[in-house]
Amino acid sequence: MRDLLPEEVEVRDGAIATILDVYRRHGFVRVETPAVESLGLLMRSEGGENEKLIFKILKRGEKLVAAAGSEDWADLGLRFDLTVPLARYYAHNHAKLPQPLKAIQIGPVWRAERPQHGRFRQFTQCDIDILGLASPVAEMELILATTEALLALGLEDLTVRLNDRRILTALARQCGFEEARCDSVFIALDKLDKIGTTGVIAELEEAGHPSRAIALLMGLLDEVTGAAWRLERPADAVGDDAEGEAVRRSLRRIIEMVEQGSDGRFRLRYDPTLVRGMGYYTGPIFEIQHKEGRASIAGGGRYDRMIGRLLGRDVPATGFSIGFERVVGLLLGRPRAPRAAEDRVALVFEDEATPLARALAMARELRSRGSIVLLEVRSKKAGKQLADLEARGYRRIAVFEADGSHRWREPRLAGGSPA
């Protein structure tokens, strides 16, 4: 975990304001859940590898004394994503929420990963979800809003990759994997970028999957990666029945509606190799890549059965999460936009020696007109102090004397006294 210096916080706050503005114009509303959830909820959430990375919170007082063993020491955990808490939130509060709920969530999540470059154990996620809408209109809206937010941040050259878990499941079944164990196949497959083909094969073998199925699947992926597959061929795996037809139809509609709703500022392509690590997805899945990096900067999908496990009835749900830290990394790497045209004024005075009434009155007056006014006790190194103030954007600097009078340091920049 790490500290954020004021300059980075400014970039982050600006990015959040831009994203929130786009999402709000798309009719989404912000909701908030606590950082801490019951450990039982987090451990039963099909969160894939993330469940192994939960920071667990020790029981308190008598409950800790009465704990049966090391497995029983903790009762709470820090959330590892915003999706599992949102499902719990919806299950608890649905009667008080608009239907369908179009939710924005921005907040920190925690994963007990080994520290490595560019990954943090506390990081911010920025999600939108639509709960209560089975139609592919939900996927279209998430894709349009998320790409618009990224474009508004100045991240051009975006590619949205789209796949469907039902097609992946059908392909895995065709290869000879047990359908009930598909989740572990997907979790391994999702690491292809990180651990390579041999790593994935090793992980699948270790998990006890049939060697023949592993070989067939890897061969299929090889083939797919080389060729420009069109939707029809892998989608054939879902079969010719009504269900298979529904899968193909929903993907086709998403592609068609997104093309209608976008203004051609990003690419959308069907990618049969897209997997996503979480176990909870049930339908379309998607990711966004930005030209500057191969890693995805946003990802999401449909998870129609998560809320049902908490509420007792299924509620269709789909979400899209911006990898906020990666996006901020891209923004920090660009030349900085000039600071907004704020009026920054520093009033410098000698502590104890200067009567403050006039400086304080000036500060109040300037602030009431929207200026940023910094009161500065004069330091012993006055030259360095003034240079520092200018570097921080304080272009107007008034120095107050012991008689209460003041002079502007840089009349050519200041445009005279504001009084």
Place this chain on the structure above:
Amino acid sequence: MRDLLPEEVEVRDGAIATILDVYRRHGFVRVETPAVESLGLLMRSEGGENEKLIFKILKRGEKLVAAAGSEDWADLGLRFDLTVPLARYYAHNHAKLPQPLKAIQIGPVWRAERPQHGRFRQFTQCDIDILGLASPVAEMELILATTEALLALGLEDLTVRLNDRRILTALARQCGFEEARCDSVFIALDKLDKIGTTGVIAELEEAGHPSRAIALLMGLLDEVTGAAWRLERPADAVGDDAEGEAVRRSLRRIIEMVEQGSDGRFRLRYDPTLVRGMGYYTGPIFEIQHKEGRASIAGGGRYDRMIGRLLGRDVPATGFSIGFERVVGLLLGRPRAPRAAEDRVALVFEDEATPLARALAMARELRSRGSIVLLEVRSKKAGKQLADLEARGYRRIAVFEADGSHRWREPRLAGGSPA
């Protein structure tokens, strides 16, 4: 801990924007620390009772296996305030920070309290701190900025109470308490509102303080509560030497400068009974009360020795924290201001039946002009759906037909089609 519904998040976000705007105009900059700190730091922070309320995080992997006993199971903790993490942040990062640092922090903190009405185990604090400025100018700035922020939220009729830990220490010493054990006296005394005189006496006796000192102090407090004490009398306790004179002088300067810098929209009064619970305060302490409740809605003080324990050299520091949950409680209790004059437009269509190209083009066009545009799949209960939309502030509603055409539902409100 609790979920926040969209209406409350809207009020909270609005309040944060107002507060941030005031603080920024006073030259403060936002900084951010992680929610999780090392348990060692939190436990040695003189955080008073709050140290007993830390949520502790279980060690992971081999470290947990190797833990020596139950005291050794946890290595991290959730922060219980924003002051202790800020001191650590400054000690780590001071070379990269402006001097003095005028920091804004807004974020959640956690305390493992028993749930009770109006208190939560996760709650938001909103602090400003000035690090690196020994002058009472720092206290003046914190008091002026915090009261201005609360006034900007519409909270009128504010009283700032001011005292000084050095006077309290001198009084306690006069009564016969051991100076080294003053912290535990102050922690008990701070609960006067909650547990009453008998509760405080019992706690002081249990802690082993001399009965005579307890009786003297409680008699003194009784006397003080009745009379309108002026600064001079209790401040005499600090003695006639240079140090005593410095204490009186700094309090007098704070009062004088705040009066000069404010426009008379709040009261400031010296209150010799103000204590504050934390052990880390070293000088002036202050709280703000709002007419609607006796409880304070903001509190702070000077803590000149906290950073020194981490950095090896003392750095003067003083902070003021808004009790954000109490403030939000007051705001939610007031009649709601009418919703901002946003243009909210709902476009309703039949899923699958309606060609979407025109609705999507209209949505894009309206959003580019700043409108909030909600796409809504028509539900079976169309009447209820339209009434719900209106209740949510969507005053313009266009219903799209299967031929792609649309009609505005309420032409008298809509002012015609925007096309």
